Amino acid sequence: MPTNIEIKARVESLDKLKHVVAALAGQGPDHVVQDDTFFDCPNGRLKLRVFPDGHGVLIFYRRDNGLGPKPSFFVHCETSDPDGLRSVLTLAYGEVGRVRKARVVYLVGQTRVHLDRVDGLGEFVELEVPVHDAHPADAAVSEAHRLIAAFGIAEAMLVKGAYVDLLSAASATPVP
Numbered sequence: 001m002p003t004n005i006e007i008k009a010r011v012e013s014l015d016k017l018k019h020v021v022a023a024l025a026g027q028g029p030d031h032v033v034q035d036d037t038f039f040d041c042p043n044g045r046l047k048l049r050v051f052p053d054g055h056g057v058l059i060f061y062r063r064d065n066g067l068g069p070k071p072s073f074f075v076h077c078e079t080s081d082p083d084g085l086r087s088v089l090t091l092a093y094g095e096v097g098r099v100r101k102a103r104v105v106y107l108v109g110q111t112r113v114h115l116d117r118v119d120g121l122g123e124f125v126e127l128e129v130p131v132h133d134a135h136p137a138d139a140a141v142s143e144a145h146r147l148i149a150a151f152g153i154a155e156a157m158l159v160k161g162a163y164v165d166l167l168s169a170a171s172a173t174p175v176p
Contacts, residue, residue, distance in 0.1 A: 056082025
């Protein structure tokens with residue numbers, strides 16, 4: 001299964017961070033709008049990502065919810081009928097949440113840097129450092145730490161879990 005080393009962090013201002021990222025980037029910015037629907041999945045996460053042009057990608061992944069750089073194992077499959085697939089998956093597994101975001105993507109070396117504006121949550125940076133034979137996990141973790149420092153991401157800014165978890169927690173009604 002393909003693997004990335006990932007981190008997610010809340011940021012105060014993407015506008016300030018984008019100048020630092022752009023200065024280090026070899027490619028970008030690419031602007032992407034995504035609508036992710038999450039489904040109940042006991043052995044990982046299953047989401048359907050839909051793009052404005054009407055195509056979608058079904059993505060299964062497993063990732064620890066801890067802070068800091070962590071491995072994420074994933075597989076995906078393209079679809080030309082995301083609305084039909086969403087209906088089938090909702091009936092089969094149940095929808096657990098939906099995340100809508102505008103993402104600006106840069107490539108710094110091999111690392112995909114996502115500057116995300118997430119509806120209902122705010123602004124975040126996400127790093128995806130690929131792991132492969134020429135770039136093993138320890139090198140990817142080191143690269144993630146290097147970029148965390150370069151971007152001025154303090155440990156207190158790191159986020160556990162996925163955006164869908166944060167949205168669920170934000171919408172939870174406190175028990176009196």
